[in-house]
Amino acid sequence: MSGMVEKRGAGYWLTHVGLIIGVLIIFFPIWLAFVASTVTQPEIVHPPMPLWPGDQFFNNYRSALVSGINAPVARMLANSMVMALGIALGKILISILSAFAIVYFRFPGRKVFFWLIFLTLMLPVEVRIVPTYEVVAGFGMLNSYSGLIFPLIASATATFLFRQFFMTVPDELAEAARVDGARPMRFFWDILLPMSRTNIAALFVILFIYGWNQYLWPLLITTDPDMNTIVMGIKQMFPSGDDIADWPVIMATSILAMVPPIIVVISMQKLFIRGLVDSEK
Amino acid sequence: MATIKLDALKKSFGKVDVIHGVDIDIKDGEFIVIVGPSGCGKSTMLRMVAGLETVTSGEVQINGVGVNDKEPMDRNIAMVFQNYALYPHMSVFDNMAYGLKIAKTPKEEIAERVQAAAKLLQLEEYLERKPRELSGGQRQRVAMGRAIVRKPDVFLFDEPLSNLDAKLRVQMRLEIKQLQKSLGVTALYVTHDQVEAMTLADRMIVMNGGVADQIGAPLEVYKNPKTAFVAGFIGSPATNFLTATDLAGVVEVGDGTLGIRPEHLQLCPAGEGSLNVDVLYTEALGAETLIHAKLANGAPITVRQDGQMELPESGANLDVRWQADAVMLFDKNGQRVANA
Known part of the structure; x- marks a missing residue:
């Protein structure tokens, strides 16, 4: 990277100071949440609020994970994990297969299906939430993982991404595979799928976070606290009426809710960026 | 080991006829x-x-059996593509072995055959590499290796050398020829490069607008083109075509044309030859010299002479002459007619 910045004068340091201040401002609320999760309830409610971590870290996190308020946070984390993984993997599976069909096969109604998929782009969850609820309730899928996952699996965006990628794969590759004796699904498994792995990784990161951050849909269909996901669960922890909020436990839950997406992003960072920047051809 | 027969082969894309019946x-x-x-x-x-x-219509036969309805894999052919079409995520070994793996060949035999092909193509030290780590010539060899390991009846080459630089192209041309001869496999090779065609072919098919204008041994096609198109396409620099107005009564061609190859023309002092020309410019290539000139009516004409011979001045007024038997006469449809 040397050479990118030629002048190393005052401007160089000023930009860094500016950036550091920006990061501190953005990071400050998260820091406060972390501090709040390590102190006792009275310390939070009596101003001024402490700015340095206290000694209640293990107590607060243990009580959050094991008992929580409505449901143990460990249980909510597991629910969120199942939902996010289900949505991410389901979306990838369905969209890569539909992109494969649309790009490599000539079948009647191919254009119609393509446009139908395109149309669903205009229908985010929030717009179709009432009819979707009807359907899910009709199938008896309220308070279940399948109810949390299936309605969110269809993805026009991911289908488009794979379609664009498949269209850059030279036709000769499919023809060479055909001459080598590979039938279509064999070509898909042996050649197309391995070639798409960076795209799959990038999509997985995006879709995992999309699934993890779902709020409205789980709020609507999970009435049983044992099925709560963590993102909506935080809101459920807020007291109604005159009850006293257990802020240290709520803050500990917030911090815990951030951990899995961060792990996914950091561990898949390399693949993720490669998948967005270049495709291996 | 196979014979191929194309019988009135036709192809249309919608209403557009691309191939008009080739036998x-x-x-x-x-x-x-x-x-x-x-x-x-x-x-x-x-x-x-x-x-x-x-x-679309007609038939392709391999070994006397019609294969029109057979999938590529059931025809026992192997194909080398212009851009090589190597599987980018597989090693050289896996690229070559893929077809055999699908055919459920035993592992030991796959290894044996890939090794043998790699040895033949000098790819042994590259077997673990990915295609992107190879040079153009090496990728070309891998594509050939992929064709060889399957022991096909027929090799099909679709402009396999056009992505290589000139020097490598000459080298690979020789290698392909040697390989095909030593393996004795029937080969069909598509190219737009007449040098490749002349050097590689036992026989060549000269295609023009979906019609096979001429099928024959390279030298036969060169010496005896059946149409004006073939005469113009095969041979470099291209044949000169002269019409009645260009010739001004020197030779009677009616509404047809006279074709004469640049190498069959000689320059001589004005008054001693058949046609008077003005030299425009010369291209000295060392072994040979190309002289571009124009006739009295402005029509261009090219003369090829040995590089040892004296260069004419630009603007010099000279004559050209030729041997009567070097002349090729074509009727107005471009078909060859016997010399008068």
Whole structure:
């Protein structure tokens, strides 16, 4: 990277100071949440609020994970994990297969299906939430993982991404595979799928976070606290009426809710960026 | 080991006819080159033999059996593509072994055959590499290796050398020829490069707008072109075509044309030859010299002479002459007619 910045004068340091201040401002609320999760309830409610971590870290996190308020946070984390993984993997599976069909096969109604998929782009969850609820309730899928996952699996965006990628794969590759004796699904498994792995990784990161951050849909269909996901669960922890909020436990839950997406992003960072920047051809 | 027969082979894309009926019998072990300008249907014809394009009418036979309805894999052919079409995520070994793996060949035999092909193509030290770590010539060899390991009846080549630089192209041309001869496999080779066609072919098919203008041994095609198109396409620099007005009564051609190759023309002092020309410029290539001139009416004419001979001045007024038997006469449709 040397050479990118030629002048190393005052401007160089000023930009860094500016950036550091920006990061501190953005990071400050998260820091406060972390501090709040390590102190006792009275310390939070009596101003001024402490700015340095206290000694209640293990107590607060243990009580959050094991008992929580409505449901143990460990249980909510597991629910969120199942939902996010289900949505991410389901979306990838369905969209890569539909992109494969649309790009490599000539079948009647191919254009119609393509446009139908395109149309669903205009229908985010929030717009179709009432009819979707009807359907899910009709199938008896309220308070279940399948109810949390299936309605969110269809993805026009991911289908488009794979379609664009498949269209850059030279036709000769499919023809060479055909001459080598590979039938279509064999070509898909042996050649197309391995070639798409960076795209799959990038999509997985995006879709995992999309699934993890779902709020409205789980709020609507999970009435049983044992099925709560963590993102909506935080809101459920807020007291109604005159009850006293257990802020240290709520803050500990917030911090815990951030951990899995961060792990996914950091561990898949390399693949993720490669998948967005270049495709291996 | 196979014979191929194309019987009145036709291809249309919708209403557009691309191939207008091609017939040829290809003998076992023969090297056939299909040559022609872009868009003449040569690649389409090859792809029909491969089974990658459907046949509109007529028949492709391999070993006397019609294969029109057979999938490429059931025709026992191997194809080398212009951009090589190597699987980017597989090692060289896996690229070559893929077809055999699908055919459920035993592992030891796969290893044996890939090793043998790698040895033949000097790829042994690259077997673990990915295609992107290879040079153009090496990728070309891998594509050939992929074809060889399957022990096909027929090799199909679709402009395999056009992505290589000039020097490598000459080298690979020789290698392909040697390989085909030593393996004795029937080969169909598509190219737009007449040098490749002349050097590789046992027989060549000169395609022009979906029609096989001429099928024959390279030298036969060169010496005896059946149409003006073939005379103009094969041979470099291209044949000079002169019309009645250019010739001004020197030779009677009516509404047809007279073709004469630049190498069959000689310059001589004005008054001693058949046609008077003004020299425009010369291209000295060392071994040979090309002289570009124009006739009295402005029509261009090219003369090729040995590099040892004296260069004419630009603007010099000279005559050209030729041997009567070097002249090729064509009627107004471009068909060859006997010399008068």
